Amino acid sequence: MSGNRITVTSALPYIHGVPHLGNMAGSVLPAELLHRYFDVRGKDSIFICGGDVHGTPLELEALELEEDPQDIKDEKTRKVKEAYESLNVDFTIFSDTHSEYNRKQTHEMFEELYCNGLIDEKTQIMPYCRDDERFLPDRYIEGECPHCGGLARGDQCDDCGKLVEPTEIENAECQICGGSRIEFEETDHLFLDLTKFDDELKEWLEEEKPVPENMLNQVRHDIEEAEERSITRDQNWGFEVPTERVNKRIDEENLELEKLDPEKYDEKVLYVWFDAPIGYIGFTREYFEEYRSNKKNASSSGSADEKWKKHWDTEG
Ligand SMILES: [Zn+2]
Ligand SMILES: [Zn+2]
Known part of the structure; x- marks a missing residue:
């Protein structure tokens, strides 16, 4: 927020599974309320949001269904967007972190x-599946936690919450082929x-x-x-x-x-950890360069690119 220009956002909904009321109440609703409040006050406010679409679960699902992750991403993002819109959430833009702008x-x-x-x-040193001939980052490897015997996924145990080195996981299984011919390679x-x-x-x-x-x-x-x-x-x-x-x-x-x-x-x-938070900036840029620049009176001052920079960067 800077001066009279306000960018409202919420945690980016993770695009895996169907959104539930908890997502709505916990992050999107407070942002929507704030956005409407600024609207009523006549402030220049935009509500930017989008799906957090990179990461292991979506790629694993694509491998399992033998589909292109991009198609799964498009379909799920559309559903999530529709679910929020059916509850009257008034996003100025709802994109996703795989967008060209991001x-x-x-x-x-x-x-x-x-x-x-x-x-x-x-x-x-990372786990490598000899059958799939590929590395198994993050949740591509699961097995028993060395601390509590619970379910360890990648570098963390879901049961005790402790961080786990993939080399310490017992009875480790590859989540792509289900096999255990796992080696550790550089x-x-x-x-x-x-x-x-x-x-x-x-x-x-x-x-x-x-x-x-x-x-x-x-x-x-x-x-x-x-x-x-x-x-x-x-x-x-x-x-x-x-x-x-x-x-x-x-x-x-x-x-x-x-x-x-x-x-x-x-x-x-x-890694998703790098590009997901950049999404907030990417979506704002998309809104200014893609949508606002198409509006009738958009040519009043400066190019779309300058406008987004002005909105995001400058004081005043
Ligand atoms: Zn554990
Ligand atoms: Zn495998």
Whole structure:
């Protein structure tokens, strides 16, 4: 929120399964109420939202049904949108995180982070299914939790909530073929270094007071605990790693950075954890560039691209 322009949003509904009243009451309804309140007050407010569509469950479902994840995503996003609209939720835009606009936004931000030295490549040891001849990231592997014997999925136990190393999972099963011919192999991934933002974030917290007092300690704690987080996965469903544009910029600006190996990253995608929060910006951009620019009086001042930047970036 900046000056008289207000962007309202809610947690992005996860597009897997049918939305229930809890999603509506817990996140979308409060945002809808706020949006309507601003409308009544005559404020320039938009309500942007969309489906969170990347991630393991949708890809697993597509593999099981032998369908294109894109088709499943389209169908489910449509249903979720219709369900909310049947309850009279007045989204200004409801998109999804696989949209072209979010791709553009995500790739721009990736390039900026990489070219500023904030993304590093590291080698990880990950489970690999010999029968499917592929890595098994996140929930692609399930088995017994080494701590409580409950159901461990990927790197977490659903029963005791503890973090689990995939190598520690007992009787591990591949969620694609159901087999257990699982080995652990090395694979390279890209990590976003969150530790480099500590000081700026803490300063911003003190000066701008963007969070309520009772949340402050939690946020401070999260900043202190922040570490390097991997933002790529050995998967097919997701946004491609933009190797070409990054390498081009490294050349053009003579940056002292390692280039990204296109062949290696061809087999990987950006992790949902990276592109989903960028969705809020991507949807706002989509609204301004796609919809508002088509309206009659949109040509009053500046291009659609300038308008979205003005809405999102500038003070006043
Ligand atoms: Zn457990
Ligand atoms: Zn398998």
